[in-house]
Amino acid sequence: MPPEQFVLKISDADIADLKSRLALTRFPDAAPGGLWDYGTSVDYMRELVSYWKDSFDWRTQEAALNEFPQFKVPLHDIELHYLHVPGVGPKPYPLLLMHGWPGSVFEFVDIIPRLTDPARFGGDARDAFTVIAPSLPGYGLSFQPGQKRFVLGDVAACLHDLMTNTLGYRKFAAQGGDWGAGVASLIGQKYPSSVCGIHLNLLYVPREKISPNSESEALYNEQLARFLKEETGYQQIQGTKPQTLAFGLTDSPAGLAAWIIEKFRKWSDNDGVPESAISRDRMLANISLYWFTGAIGSSFWPYYGRLHFGLPISPDHPISVPTGYAAFPKEIVTPPRSLAEKTYTNIQRWTEMKKGGHFAAMEQPAALAAEIQNFFRQLR
Numbered sequence: 001m002p003p004e005q006f007v008l009k010i011s012d013a014d015i016a017d018l019k020s021r022l023a024l025t026r027f028p029d030a031a032p033g034g035l036w037d038y039g040t041s042v043d044y045m046r047e048l049v050s051y052w053k054d055s056f057d058w059r060t061q062e063a064a065l066n067e068f069p070q071f072k073v074p075l076h077d078i079e080l081h082y083l084h085v086p087g088v089g090p091k092p093y094p095l096l097l098m099h100g101w102p103g104s105v106f107e108f109v110d111i112i113p114r115l116t117d118p119a120r121f122g123g124d125a126r127d128a129f130t131v132i133a134p135s136l137p138g139y140g141l142s143f144q145p146g147q148k149r150f151v152l153g154d155v156a157a158c159l160h161d162l163m164t165n166t167l168g169y170r171k172f173a174a175q176g177g178d179w180g181a182g183v184a185s186l187i188g189q190k191y192p193s194s195v196c197g198i199h200l201n202l203l204y205v206p207r208e209k210i211s212p213n214s215e216s217e218a219l220y221n222e223q224l225a226r227f228l229k230e231e232t233g234y235q236q237i238q239g240t241k242p243q244t245l246a247f248g249l250t251d252s253p254a255g256l257a258a259w260i261i262e263k264f265r266k267w268s269d270n271d272g273v274p275e276s277a278i279s280r281d282r283m284l285a286n287i288s289l290y291w292f293t294g295a296i297g298s299s300f301w302p303y304y305g306r307l308h309f310g311l312p313i314s315p316d317h318p319i320s321v322p323t324g325y326a327a328f329p330k331e332i333v334t335p336p337r338s339l340a341e342k343t344y345t346n347i348q349r350w351t352e353m354k355k356g357g358h359f360a361a362m363e364q365p366a367a368l369a370a371e372i373q374n375f376f377r378q379l380r
Contacts, residue, residue, distance in 0.1 A: 003073040003166065006081060008062050008141070010292050015058055018253055018291060022053040025254040036265065040258040044273070048261065049254050052284055061285035064109050072141075073166055076158040077148055081141035082134035083108070084167070088117040089128030093196075093380040094169045095372070096159060096187075097133040100178020100202075101299055102260040103359065104140045106286045108133050111361045114369035121366070127373040132167065134159055136179065136299075143295035150298075151305025152179065153312055156186035164194055173376050177201040177360055179302050185313050185344075188321040196379040197322035197348070199372050201360045204313040205335045205343055216336040227333055231266065234259075238300035239307035246297030256296060257287050267358035269330035278362045315342040324349035324375035326368060330357030349375045 027042055035041035068083045083105060086092065095115060099107045112131050119125040135142035137150040137158050150158065163169045174184040174195050181202040188198040207228065212218040237245055249256040261274060261283065268277035275283075290296050313319070323344045327334050329352075337350055351371055356364035 001074050003071040003084075006070040006072045006141070007066055008070065010058065010062065014292055018288070019053050021253050022049050025049050025252075027254075036262075040262040040265075045254065045258055045261075048257060048280075048284075051280065052253075052257070052288075056281060056284050056288075058285070058288055061106070061281060061288070064285075065106065068112060073162070075161060075166065076137065076150075076154070078137055078142060078158075079144060080134060080137060080158065080162060081105075082132055082162065083112070085112055085116050085131045085133075087115075087128035087130040088119065089125035091126070092116070092128040092130040093376065094163070094167075094172040095129035095131050095376075096163055096172055096174045096184070097131050098159070098174070098176035098180030098183050099133075099136065099139075099361075100176065100180045100182075101139075101302070102263055102286070102290070103178060103180075104286050104289050105133050105135055106282060106289060107359065107361045109282070111365035111369050114365060115372065118369075118373065123370075123373065127377060129173070129372075129376075132163065132172075134162065136183070138295065138298035138301055140289045140293050140295055143293055143298050145294065147298070149301040149304075151309060152182050152302045153186060153305075155179070155302070156183045156190065159183060160187050160191050160194060164191075170194075171196055173197060173199070173372075173380065175199040175372055177358065182302075182311075182313060185319050188319045188323070189313065189317060192321045195321055197324065197376060198319070199324040199326070199349075199375050201326045201328060201368065202331060202358070203325060203335055203340050203344065204311065205339050206314060207333065210339060214336065214338065217338060220334070220336050220339065224333060231332070234263075235303055235307075239303035242297055242300035242304055245300065249296045250294055253287075253291050256291055257284075260287050260290070264359065267330070267332055268363055269328070269355055269357040277357065278359060282362060313343060318343055318345045320345050322346050322348045322379055324351075324371070326351050326353050326360065326371045328353045328356035328358070328360050328364070332358055 030042035176184040181200040184198040264274040270277035
């Protein structure tokens with residue numbers, strides 16, 4: 001079946017139900033100590049829930065997403081949702097743009113216009129892309145109750161099929177962060193003739209201590225040790241007991257928000273509150289999409305695949321297509337180039353970014369768009 005146009009329209013009843021559940025939120029006791037020392041701040045969540053219930057305008061965020069052409073297509077036994085935004089320029093090049101967890105296509109609202117119409121922002125029209133931004137299978141609008149679950153390799157196969165067979169692009173560019181970076185890496189590894197190159201803002205390298213031969217390698221060991229000790233609990237829960245966790249986060253919007261907002265704060269380049277890096281309305285639009293679609297449980301499945309089947313990205317399975325990397329200073333883990341080159345054997349651009357973190361497309365859309373354009377300019 002061919003793709004069908006799609007317009008996002010959450011019912012008034014579902015919005016009212018969300019507000020009524022927020023009004024009944026039962027907040028936990030706050031442990032003594034720093035507000036964020038043990039996870040999401042209770043004081044912060046009280047204020048956020050109040051704002052979400054009384055001030056947040058879902059319809060405004062919904063309309064912002066609906067500014068872009070959207071489609072659904074039956075693919076790999078699901079209804080896959082994607083944005084397909086034509087470029088404005090003499091020869092727009094197809095770009096597969098991919099989010100991760102706990103993200104969604106709402107990550108790309110601000111960056112897509114910069115990629116599709118660079119001249120509008122003072123750039124060169126010759127750098128224009130036609131952007132294809134899917135909701136990853138099992139995420140948001142690419143989820144329906146009862147559908148099969150996707151691990152990372154399944155996602156890569158599905159999205160490669162979307163680009164080549166459904167949309168007919170013989171060759172395309174691929175970009176992503178978080179799981180989107182993993183999908184871009186796998187497409188480069190498994191289907192190298194289909195891409196002119198891949199651009200990433202997260203690198204998939206072995207998360208193991210290395211014997212340091214430089215200051216950057218020693219700093220990486222320190223950064224990795226802190227991350228593995230303090231920041232990987234969510235991976236273990238989502239990767240081992242995804243169904244159990246899904247009960248609480250599917251039933252309680254405050255619980256869902258607390259689980260996700262802690263990552264927005266910890267992983268973004270902020271001054272103590274996530275709103276200093278990402279707008280509150282955009283964060284709540286992202287969280288609301290998880291709520292309205294009921295997709296949080298299925299979104300955990302790449303973690304289940306990683307823990308049970310391993311990652312198919314490693315120095316034993318290197319990626320040799322042209323690769324660009326934007327190293328944002330507050331990314332979860334920023335490996336040294338010496339380590340990255342063991343997996344990505346054809347790194348052609350490595351840029352140390354001045355500001356930004358894990359959610360680069362939301363935090364620094366202009367800077368990330370410029371990096372993507374600069375990298376692919378000679379490859380397209």
